[in-house]
Amino acid sequence: MWFDSWSDIIRVLAVGTAAYATLVVTLRISGKRTLAKLNAFDLVVTVALGSTLATILLSSDVSFAEGVVALAVLAALQYVVAWVTTRRPGVRSAVTARPTLLVDNGIVLAGALARQRVAVAEVHQAIRAAGVGDVDAVAAVVLETDGSISVVATGKLGDGSALEDVDRPEESI
Incomplete structure (x- = not known):
């Protein structure tokens, strides 16, 4: 339909x-974490916030008050999970993936690339972006929990010591 009513x-x-x-107020109150680079849990919360906003806007079956409560619940749950994961490593591993080593002392770990579905070209791009021109000059390339690649x-x-929490595939040991 083109038009229902004013x-x-x-x-x-x-x-x-x-x-x-x-x-906007909810996101400001919930902190920077809600807007940070996204791991799987953060992505779910972001998508849910967008979906909730769309539902509030377009569904007359959902009152504004119900929508505000839904937004607040999502932000509060994200805050609670972030708070718990910083204090309980076991919970963190259930909510977010561990970073994964993709290059170890200049050796590209093909098995790790395959398991993480990362192309060698993406690794080379990250190495170049870090200002390095030679894979042999790289101590480590890490696929981070948010999907970014660190060199x-x-x-x-x-x-x-910054690599202590990185998952090291057996082929690199």
């Missing part, structure tokens, strides 16, 4: 404006 249009304008403002050049490895 009251529906006015409802979308009024509720949309209020829902948008509520979402540690051999000269910047230090004691390697």
Whole structure:
């Protein structure tokens, strides 16, 4: 249908404006974590927030108050999970993946690339973006929990303590 009624249009304008403002306030209160690079849990919350906002806007069956409660519940759950995962490593491993080593001392770990569905070209791109021109000059390439790729050049490895929580495939041991 092209047009139902002016009251529906006015409802979308009024509720949309209020829902948008509520979402912005909710995101500001819930903290930077909600807007950080996304791991699987963060992505679910982000998609759910967007879906909830769309439902508030377009469904006259959902009151504004119900929508505000839904947004608040999602933000609160995200906050609780983030709080618990910083204090309980076991919970963190259930909610987020561990970072995975893709290159170890210049050796590309083909098995790790295959398991993580990362192409060698993506690894080369990350190495170039880090300002390194030679794979042999790389101590580690890590697929992070948010899907980004980190590169540690051999000269910047230090004691390697930043790699302690990285999943090391058996082929690199």
